[in-house]
Amino acid sequence: MTIPITQIKLRRLKMQLKHPFTTSFGTMQDKEFFITEVLDDAESHGFGESVAFSSPWYSEETVQTNYHVMKDFLIPLLHRNVIHHPDDVLDVFRPIKRNNMAKSALEGAIWDLYAKRKNMPLAEALGGKKEEIDVGISIGIQPTVDDLLSTVDRYVQEGFKRIKIKIKPGWDYDVLAAVKKKFPDVPVMADANSAYTLKDINQLQRLDELELMMIEQPLAHDDIVDHSKLQAVMRTPICLDESIHSLEDTKKAVQLESCRIINIKIGRVGGLSEAKRIHDFCRDHGILVWCGGMLEAGVGRAHNIALTTLSQFALPGDTAGSSRYWEQDIIAPEVTVENGRITVPKTAGIGYDINEDALNRFTVEEETFNM
Numbered sequence: 001m002t003i004p005i006t007q008i009k010l011r012r013l014k015m016q017l018k019h020p021f022t023t024s025f026g027t028m029q030d031k032e033f034f035i036t037e038v039l040d041d042a043e044s045h046g047f048g049e050s051v052a053f054s055s056p057w058y059s060e061e062t063v064q065t066n067y068h069v070m071k072d073f074l075i076p077l078l079h080r081n082v083i084h085h086p087d088d089v090l091d092v093f094r095p096i097k098r099n100n101m102a103k104s105a106l107e108g109a110i111w112d113l114y115a116k117r118k119n120m121p122l123a124e125a126l127g128g129k130k131e132e133i134d135v136g137i138s139i140g141i142q143p144t145v146d147d148l149l150s151t152v153d154r155y156v157q158e159g160f161k162r163i164k165i166k167i168k169p170g171w172d173y174d175v176l177a178a179v180k181k182k183f184p185d186v187p188v189m190a191d192a193n194s195a196y197t198l199k200d201i202n203q204l205q206r207l208d209e210l211e212l213m214m215i216e217q218p219l220a221h222d223d224i225v226d227h228s229k230l231q232a233v234m235r236t237p238i239c240l241d242e243s244i245h246s247l248e249d250t251k252k253a254v255q256l257e258s259c260r261i262i263n264i265k266i267g268r269v270g271g272l273s274e275a276k277r278i279h280d281f282c283r284d285h286g287i288l289v290w291c292g293g294m295l296e297a298g299v300g301r302a303h304n305i306a307l308t309t310l311s312q313f314a315l316p317g318d319t320a321g322s323s324r325y326w327e328q329d330i331i332a333p334e335v336t337v338e339n340g341r342i343t344v345p346k347t348a349g350i351g352y353d354i355n356e357d358a359l360n361r362f363t364v365e366e367e368t369f370n371m
């Protein structure tokens with residue numbers, strides 16, 4: 001059976017975040033991204049979302065490179081090749097190096113379309129079994145420690161299963177110690193977004209006192225070797241984010257013992273099929289995984305929820321509810337969190353409808369490709 005793709009639509013959206021999000025790199029207020037739509041000959045629609053940011057601070061990809069790569073390389077490849085199963089997309093896109101977020105935006109739409117054609121939830125199509133997923137929340141760098149403590153308090157009251165605090169040199173030990181002191185029973189982790197080097201080893205080792213769940217990406221965005229040196233002298237588990245782009249990277253990190261945990265982001269690894277392969281490898285090698293976030297709108301959020309239903313996603317991810325990010329999301333119903341849990345939708349595909357009014361309101365450009 002083939003998946004007869006007849007048309008692909010790229011919509012460029014611009015949405016304003018409810019609250020600015022600050023990391024060790026800077027502050028984000030607006031989010032620009034693509035919603036991809038893939039149609040088949042029976043007028044079923046699959047949806048995907050690109051997660052690159054407007055500037056290349058998190059990875060080398062941007063909204064503009066996503067557009068260039070999708071339009072000039074990936075869509076022509078889909079035009080020339082027959083897809084039988086969404087896993088085929090990995091091989092079809094293989095001649096194009098990296099550009100994983102662009103690949104994932106199209107591959108995700110094909111997965112959604114495939115699940116809808118089978119009339120099954122995307123979670124089930126991926127092999128996921130959970131009916132509910134546990135979620136945590138990622139808190140950006142705040143103006144003061146008091147601001148941070150009151151923000152953490154609000155999210156703890158709401159029931160989030162773990163709190164992730166963004167850190168950078170000068171906003172680390174004291175801040176985390178203050179959080180641990182006020183909330184001794186709340187699982188807390190830190191994310192450095194590669195703000196340290198091995199020269200900071202003493203400062204990083206000191207974090208062991210705080211019994212954090214993990215520290216995410218303390219060292220360079222493209223490093224696996226130094227992280228292995230750091231993990232050897234730290235009790236706190238290291239979690240890799242930016243460094244992992246593929247199953248190959250995962251194998252190297254596991255072999256070198258560079259981390260004990262991996263944050264799987266669908267966009268960063270080039271799509272759901274590669275995310276699943278990484279998940280399976282980690283399951284077989286005792287590495288815990290969780291699903292990271294990229295401040296997604298509803299479509300990307302729905303893909304994250306589906307992926308998190310796989311068994312090795314044993315730690316709460318960053319997929320909070322729509323209202324934490326947006327006044328109005330582009331899906332109906334919106335994603336909601338109750339007591340730190342999201343109920344996995346049971347309807348076909350991503351399990352949420354597109355809110356056409358909202359989608360149109362936030363669309364700034366649109367382009368259609370007939371296949």
Ligand SMILES: O=C(O)CCC(=O)C1=CC=C[C@@H](O)[C@@H]1C(=O)O
Pocket residue numbers: 023058138191193241292293294295296318319320
């Ligand atoms: O709430 C979310 O979607 C996760 C937010 C978050 O922590 C991140 C989003 C984007 C880039 C990074 O700053 C970061 C991360 O590194 O995980």
Ligand SMILES: [Mg+2]
Pocket residue numbers: 191193216217241242263292
């Ligand atoms: Mg991270």
